[in-house]
Amino acid sequence: MYVKICGLREPGHVTAAVEAGADAIGFVLTRSSRRVTPARARELASAVPPHVLTVAVFAGEPTEEVRAATLESGVRAVQLHGEHPHADFTALKDLGVTLVRAGAASTDLRCGAFDEDLLIVDAPRPGSGEPWDWAAVRGRPEGRWLLAGGLTPSNVAEAITAARPWGVDVSSGVEIAPGVKDSGLIGDFITAARAE
DSSP: OEEEEOOOOSHHHHHHHHHHTOSEEEEEOSSSTTBOOHHHHHHHHTTSOTTSEEEEEESSOOHHHHHHHHHHHTOSEEEEESSOOHHHHHHHGGGOSEEEEEEETTSOOBTTTTSOSEEEEEOSSTTSOOOOOGGGGTTOSBSSEEEOSSOOTTTHHHHHHHHOOSEEEESGGGEEETTEEOHHHHHHHHHHHTOO
16 A cells, blocks of 8 residues: 655654655645745655655646746655646646646546546545545546545544555644644554555
């Protein structure tokens, strides 16, 4: 099971995620309580080994801004969350990074439909951290897709059974307060996601 831990802001939490076996680590470069600057993302990403994908997360920013922040942060992937048109992904293709499309389950559920490499299927209210009917998407997404939305160490196994995703993505479910991650919860989440 591919696991992405998103919204990291502290070196200790990055280390905890890497040591626990995370496949991808996300840094939020858009409006959020988890937001970091591109310079901070570069600092955090520099400690991540090459086999772990570093992801800059954006939501609604123009592609010129995304491009500049991606180059400054030195990450290996760009995640566009929300209503980004296909043209935004096309405009970023030449960066040579992994492209990730993220949105609610009502979006086009074919991974690659917008020339992205990975697809994240989130709750009806993306970013809310609220559990939802994960079984509603079972068998619908195609390709390399990650389930997100309301996942925690205590429910991720249930969500995986319900939706059968290729991977999972978590942010608020491994926090002790908004924007404040917990190393123990990060490890517990990764263990639970791979328990099957």
